[in-house]
Amino acid sequence: MPEIPSIGLLREELAREESRHDFRKRLWGVAVGLIVAAAVTALVATRLLVMIRINGNSMEPTLKEGEIVLLHRTKKVEAGDIVGFYYGGRVLLKRAVGVAGDQIEIDKEGTVSVNGEELDEPYLTEKSLGKCDVEFPCEVPEGMIFVLGDNRAVSVDSRTRGIGCVEENQIVGRAVFRAWPFSRMELMR
Numbered sequence: 001m002p003e004i005p006s007i008g009l010l011r012e013e014l015a016r017e018e019s020r021h022d023f024r025k026r027l028w029g030v031a032v033g034l035i036v037a038a039a040v041t042a043l044v045a046t047r048l049l050v051m052i053r054i055n056g057n058s059m060e061p062t063l064k065e066g067e068i069v070l071l072h073r074t075k076k077v078e079a080g081d082i083v084g085f086y087y088g089g090r091v092l093l094k095r096a097v098g099v100a101g102d103q104i105e106i107d108k109e110g111t112v113s114v115n116g117e118e119l120d121e122p123y124l125t126e127k128s129l130g131k132c133d134v135e136f137p138c139e140v141p142e143g144m145i146f147v148l149g150d151n152r153a154v155s156v157d158s159r160t161r162g163i164g165c166v167e168e169n170q171i172v173g174r175a176v177f178r179a180w181p182f183s184r185m186e187l188m189r
Contacts, residue, residue, distance in 0.1 A: 048073055050172055051179070052084055052091055058149035058156070059093055062123050068180035069093070069188070071173035077145060079114065082175040082188065085147070085166045093175065094147035094157050094166075095123075098140045105137040106159065110152055128152040132159040143168045 005013075050071040054063045062082070063069065071084045077096050084091045098104045098114050105113040110127030112119045121127075130152045140146045144165035149155025158165055175188045 050084065050091075052093065054093065058151050058154055059095075060151045061125055062095075062150045063093060063175075063178075066180075067178060067184065069175045070177040070179055072176045073173040075168050075171050077171060077174050083145070083147065083166075084172040084175070085170040086172065087163060087166075087170065091172055094149050094155070096145045097148050097158075098146035100140050100142045100144060102140045102146065103137050104140065104146050106132070112148070123150050124152065126153070130154065130159060131156060133161055134159050134164070140165055145171070
């Protein structure tokens with residue numbers, strides 16, 4: 001006849017089994033939490049944000065080659081926002097200077113006026129008319145925005161007929177965060 005375990009041994013074995021069961025429950029809870037967090041992050045990253053690596057120098061000194069910025073997916077942009085838009089199968093980043101109905105004027109020295117008021121542009125290192133084949137003053141049509149690069153001498157933007165004013169349906173979103181390099185990481189207007 002097998003030996004019957006004592007009450008103490010049975011209690012110890014029961015405590016070990018309960019502990020093992022609790023550990024499995026906690027582990028399962030953590031795994032489910034991580035899966036949900038990953039799914040939410042993926043949803044946010046693909047539906048609300050777009051990551052763009054800067055290629056070129058048309059937005060210097062504000063954005064430099066190789067930096068990574070996040071765009072908030074939106075069609076609603078305001079003058080002063082840095083916006084991403086589709087052009088020629090790529091996403092270009094430029095600064096929105098004028099919106100529908102605005103009168104844009106750029107003089108020979110590169111001074112920009114919107115609706116008769118000279119723009120304060122502290123983000124520029126130098127003004128330049130740059131490459132320009134558009135006649136000024138020009139009015140921004142309904143459903144469009146007028147964009148300029150911050151490096152006016154080299155930027156190809158709304159001053160050329162090739163790009164012109166950007167249609168709302170071309171807009172990807174506006175820059176909200178510089179993610180790389182860490183030394184220049186910041187929220188953007």
